[in-house]
Amino acid sequence: MKVRHTILATSRIYKMRVRHTILATSRIYKMRVRHTILATSRIYKMRVRHTILATSRIYKVRVRHTILATSRIYKKEVKMPSSLLFAINNEGRVFGLSTTGTKWREFVYLGLEFKHLSAVPHFMWAVGGDRQVYVHVHGLDIPIRIKEESYENEGWSYAIDFPTTFHPKKQWKSCVRRRKWIRYRRYSALNSWCAIAPLHKDPTQEPFIDVAAGGQNVPGGDPGHLLVWAITAHGRVMFRTGVSTTAPEGLRWSSITVPPGCEVTQISVGPTGLVWAVLWNGRALVRTGVTRENPTGDFWLEIAAPEELKLLQVSVGTNAIWAVTRDHRVWFRKGVRGESAGTNDELAKGSGWVEMVGNMASVSVASNDQVWAVGSEDRCIYFRTGVLPSELTGKKWRPIHAPTQLSRTSSNASLWSSCGKKRGSISRSARDKQARSWSSLSRGNPSTSEPPSVLRDWEETSRSAPTPTSLRLQPALWQKSSDGTSLLNRADLSEESVAESNSTGKRFGVERGPFGPTSPPPGYVPI
Numbered sequence: 001m002k003v004r005h006t007i008l009a010t011s012r013i014y015k016m017r018v019r020h021t022i023l024a025t026s027r028i029y030k031m032r033v034r035h036t037i038l039a040t041s042r043i044y045k046m047r048v049r050h051t052i053l054a055t056s057r058i059y060k061v062r063v064r065h066t067i068l069a070t071s072r073i074y075k076k077e078v079k080m081p082s083s084l085l086f087a088i089n090n091e092g093r094v095f096g097l098s099t100t101g102t103k104w105r106e107f108v109y110l111g112l113e114f115k116h117l118s119a120v121p122h123f124m125w126a127v128g129g130d131r132q133v134y135v136h137v138h139g140l141d142i143p144i145r146i147k148e149e150s151y152e153n154e155g156w157s158y159a160i161d162f163p164t165t166f167h168p169k170k171q172w173k174s175c176v177r178r179r180k181w182i183r184y185r186r187y188s189a190l191n192s193w194c195a196i197a198p199l200h201k202d203p204t205q206e207p208f209i210d211v212a213a214g215g216q217n218v219p220g221g222d223p224g225h226l227l228v229w230a231i232t233a234h235g236r237v238m239f240r241t242g243v244s245t246t247a248p249e250g251l252r253w254s255s256i257t258v259p260p261g262c263e264v265t266q267i268s269v270g271p272t273g274l275v276w277a278v279l280w281n282g283r284a285l286v287r288t289g290v291t292r293e294n295p296t297g298d299f300w301l302e303i304a305a306p307e308e309l310k311l312l313q314v315s316v317g318t319n320a321i322w323a324v325t326r327d328h329r330v331w332f333r334k335g336v337r338g339e340s341a342g343t344n345d346e347l348a349k350g351s352g353w354v355e356m357v358g359n360m361a362s363v364s365v366a367s368n369d370q371v372w373a374v375g376s377e378d379r380c381i382y383f384r385t386g387v388l389p390s391e392l393t394g395k396k397w398r399p400i401h402a403p404t405q406l407s408r409t410s411s412n413a414s415l416w417s418s419c420g421k422k423r424g425s426i427s428r429s430a431r432d433k434q435a436r437s438w439s440s441l442s443r444g445n446p447s448t449s450e451p452p453s454v455l456r457d458w459e460e461t462s463r464s465a466p467t468p469t470s471l472r473l474q475p476a477l478w479q480k481s482s483d484g485t486s487l488l489n490r491a492d493l494s495e496e497s498v499a500e501s502n503s504t505g506k507r508f509g510v511e512r513g514p515f516g517p518t519s520p521p522p523g524y525v526p527i
Helices: 002-078 345-349
Strands: 084-088 094-098 104-106 114-120 123-128 133-137 145-159 176-187 193-195 208-214 227-232 237-241 252-256 264-269 275-279 284-288 299-303 311-316 321-325 329-334 352-365 371-375 381-384 397-399 447-449 511-513 516-518 524-526
Touching: 084 114, 114 208, 123 208, 227 264, 227 275, 264 311, 275 311, 284 345, 299 345, 311 352, 321 352
Parallel strands: 114 447, 208 264
Antiparallel strands: 084 094, 084 447, 094 104, 114 123, 123 133, 133 193, 145 176, 176 524, 208 227, 227 237, 237 252, 264 275, 275 284, 284 299, 311 321, 321 329, 329 352, 352 371, 371 381, 381 397, 511 516
16 A cells, blocks of 8 residues: 555656646746747837837938928028118208118218219218218228238348348348338228318319219129229219228229210219210210229220210119110110120120100119119109019119108208109100109119118218318309300310329328328228
8 A cells, every 4th residue: 555655646746746847847938938929029019119200200300400491591592681772862961771671861961961972882982062072981890900011120120131031030141120010000980971082282173073983893803892983073084093992082083084075974883893974965985894904994985875865864783774864764775794894895885775664863773783763853762673684674663662760960850751742753655654653852862782781870970071161162163055065174184193092180090100100091090
């Protein structure tokens, strides 16, 4: 019995152990397999999920950034740059209208009236009521500073002789020495009218009747160089040499010879340097050969007026020339290409006149060929809509709607630019359209410019405005007689350079050098 029981017990224990071992092994195996499968599936799902999420996030980020970047670039491209429109009213006051503003702002009145105005970015040239030329520098974030170097006969550099090379160390053969001075001069007439030196000691001897500034985009020209032309009461054409953004006043006036029997009454300069002028007889002159090497050009070409009429005024743009005849009809000159006008005479003079709709007293063309005009009857300011590089003539005239903000020094009350029920200046012919106009200025004379920033500190007191004792000229000095000849005697005129731009003491500082006072150039004071 013991043996049987022992055998049975042993077999049962063995079976139990084997069974438990097999079950335990199978459970562990199943558990391991299950856990492995679950873990693998979870890891796989997690990886797939994370990959999908990461991919979608990256895709969304890329799409979002692309859309945002595109929208920013688009907004940057369609943003309109700030530019300025200048005008003179019938009282000789200067006004400015910015593309970022809604009102005409009057320049501070300092007792000086103006008759003609020409503008380029940051610089205005004008003819005052005393028939002298003035320049105005405005809207510059960085002041104009000029570095100048000078040498003296004692100091820190040594050489065997002055024409030879100098060295910082003294040697046995050093016989001479000198010292180098570096000075910085600053233009002190910012935001004020600065008088340009007249042609003669007596300003009334040969006054100015017109001035024009341009040439800021001469093909291949040095950046910052400007071209300034002017007309005297004698009918002479003058060119201002040395004008640039660092030397706003230039150096001197130089006389430009005109064909015999031609007396110029008005002149205009385009941004590429193209020059057109109007004669007393109503015809036009074109200056050819204006390049960066030859800013004054080579010779004049005479252009006939449209339909045997007489020209009153002309304005030059980049690829467009507009003119007004004495009957106030507006004309467009086709076939002009300013960038090639310096090397091609045909592109400088154009191919023919095309009459435009409307009657205007004067026109002004900007560097982008946008056209502005003053109505002949209501004296309202208009601009030409639809002007494109492919359609330089535009579509129609539209008036400017802008109130006027007067200077604090003006004694007049606030004005509004609405001309109300005044008659329009548009022609009443069958092909012309009536236009009700709003006037921003009374008897304005607009001039355009495109500075990168809006005017600031317009009401700063001028440090260079002329004194009220400036002599007024008799009208007979620049009027014509009944036979069309000039009333002035031109026998004593010369064709060479006639004047230096000497500074006036109240406008410039004087710096004392090692050997005494040294006078700075016009418009500059030492820092």
